[in-house]
Amino acid sequence: MSFELILQDLVDSVPKAIGAILVDWEGEAVMEHCHCDPYELRFIAAHKGIILAHLKEMQSAAQIGEVVDVLVTSDAGYLIIGCIDKDYSLVMNLERDCNVGFAMYHFRRSIADLKKEMI
16 A cells, blocks of 8 residues: 555544645655645644654653644544654644544554555
């Protein structure tokens, strides 16, 4: 399955999903699928590196283990950020009334599919 199909399946499987984007270590878009202006999703994804860097600093200091994924909640919606490997991440943007548990299930399944595709 291609990156494109994995992202399309993720976004289309989760009601109220706005989009998902695969990004590299520099925050550059590799592939995206969204129901919005792709620029908005690319902008959000480019900043995910800042969030992950801070979390990794905390994980190092607190010795809590490796960060796998993180859910950011705002009054406007949710952002899920997940590590595929040391160089690539998946970012998904969701509307506020999305079923987060359902979204996390599909997000993690997509991370596993992306890892297989990168081998």
